Amino acid sequence: MRIELPEAALDFGRVADSALRGAGGIDLARDAESDPRAAAKAEECLASIGLYDIDPRDGLDDAVAAAELCRVGGSHAVPFPLAGILLRTSPGTPFALVDAQHPVIDHALAAGTWTAATLAGDLFDAEPVTAVDSKIAPFAMTAKLRPLAGTATVLDRRLSLVLGAYHLLGIGQRALKLAIGHTKVRKQFGQPLSDFQMIRHSLADQSVGLEGLDLLCRFSLWSTFTDSSPSLVDALSVRLEAQRVVKHTLRVAQQLHGASGFADEYDISILVRHAQPGLRLPTDRGTTLALLRTAIEEYGFAGPFSLTEEQGAG
């Protein structure tokens, strides 16, 4: 059993965090809404620390580095399709999971053509068409799909879901930090908000959710390479948990900021808005849960007690 991340991966995460902070941090996301050069600056920063040298399909070592990069990128709401680029199918062609009925891709302008796939594995060329033009998805575009022969690999679909969960984990971790910082300094009724037990306990509950999600991300990343079945069950489970936990953490963090939580000069407002595509694409939480339940009914859900005891599950 080895649950802690290797020191090399943690080092890489620290380097990525430092580089993104140096490039502007969440200001990059804030600026990108009106200035496309911010996205280019984000890419330049990520390229400088080795983004294009990582191949998450290559094995767990590279996948852990990719995951750490997605987590750190999420914590800055980096205006760039990190997971999509990490899973590119050819130079300049990122990969995204889509809902084939309503194909929408976040940060779609990063490429002229994408490779898209449904969770079932149907493959498409995807061409960005129109910006969705909303405050809660400032970089998302509808896409036109052209079917391709073949099926997206299970590995690609698992990695896309798990790296997406890491992205959301980073967003959630940053939201909790912002909430902690705000409640320590914001005073009402003559005392910091964090002196109120209900607020402290709410922060504690968010931390439990995020710590659990962090561990589930690690498990699911490991299982991506060790589960020999064709199932997406572990990847779906971590997406479901990311949707549950991060949605709630963002809500609580925004609430604790009071009216400031809606003001874009506060980072929490940017995080809440920019997190929405990741929370809703390619599936909302209800759809993820239904897919997960069906997958568990078919393939089971690994654990010490998941098989009948007569089989002596180990």
Next chain:
Amino acid sequence: MLDFTMGESAAELRGRLRRMVAEFFPADFLGAFTDDPADLAMTQQFSRKLAGEGLLTVAWPREFGGSDGSVWEQTVVREEMWAHHEPRGPQYMGLNWVGPAIMAYGTAEQKALHLPPIATGDAIWCQGFSEPESGSDLASLQTRATRVGDHWEITGQKIWTSYAGMAGWCVLAARTGPKDSGRRGISLFLIPMDREGITVRPVRAMLGPHHLNECFFDSVVATDGEMLGEVDAGWGVMRTALAHERVGIARYARCERLLWLLRDVLRHEWTDHDEGVRNDWASALVQVRVARLLAYRVVERQEGNQMVDLEASQARIAATTCDQQVAEVVSQLLGPRSLLGPAAGAPSHGAFEDHWRYAQAATVASGTIEIQREIVSRELLGRPAVG
């Protein structure tokens, strides 16, 4: 690199424990705390059998009667025992934390007196911590140990004391400092429960008979040699003990076993059930896995001798809320059958009804969920401890 397997020896141990439980206990065994004294007797016999095979104190050092097993083997034992309704009966408290606390803080005489009977499954311990006026605010406890000549006299009342009626020994927390000394004036004593001046009264409870008790201490004599650790330094021992206790019960293991047992019980009618409720079942499985991983992280850190206060409390919050979530999911899927007791033909001999009752206490026992949230938020916010 990341690895979520426990290894061959742990897998073999799991299989061996399952065979032992299946061979030793009837299918309707639901733990030691029933109206039938045979259930307690069986758990005592089983504990001795485990001890005979070196499995009762698997991770204890050999010098104290253990098997020098890994913390992961110990984790397998915890999971298998709790999942199967704790066939060690009231032994787990002695194994999980009383023994380790005596190893860490006890004198040579205390180790020689107490560790062998715990390792052989012959001693039952209870924990005299909570008082009528000191629940979550444990540091305010007022049971008094007064110095009289060359010994101590202890007077006060404890409550919610599990196993007190069947225990041979008690780890008793008493105030040796001034009344308002808080956590800085508490000492621990290792007291035989048959000592003059101790009265035990059972408290009827939804957990079943023999579980909860009140204990009255009336000028109970204790010697210096019965104090665990230094005078007034009991809080530090309790804190370490409670960190072990928070992950000592593998609640997630019983949850996972019951969710799959339920699937098996309902196999012929599974697809007749509403998809929403089946989704809740799937969602509960995810929460069980999360609780298990949080517990494993504490084990990994304990293996590396790292502080685990924050992580242990996070794990406990997840495990106890998961217990209650699973209880509700199971009740929804079973419908009116969830109300049946064993004699009325309850599914799985009443295991689900038993779990629901125990789950209600999960967020209170061994430190309420509110106290766990205080510990977690204190770490998050960098606040000092109170009390």
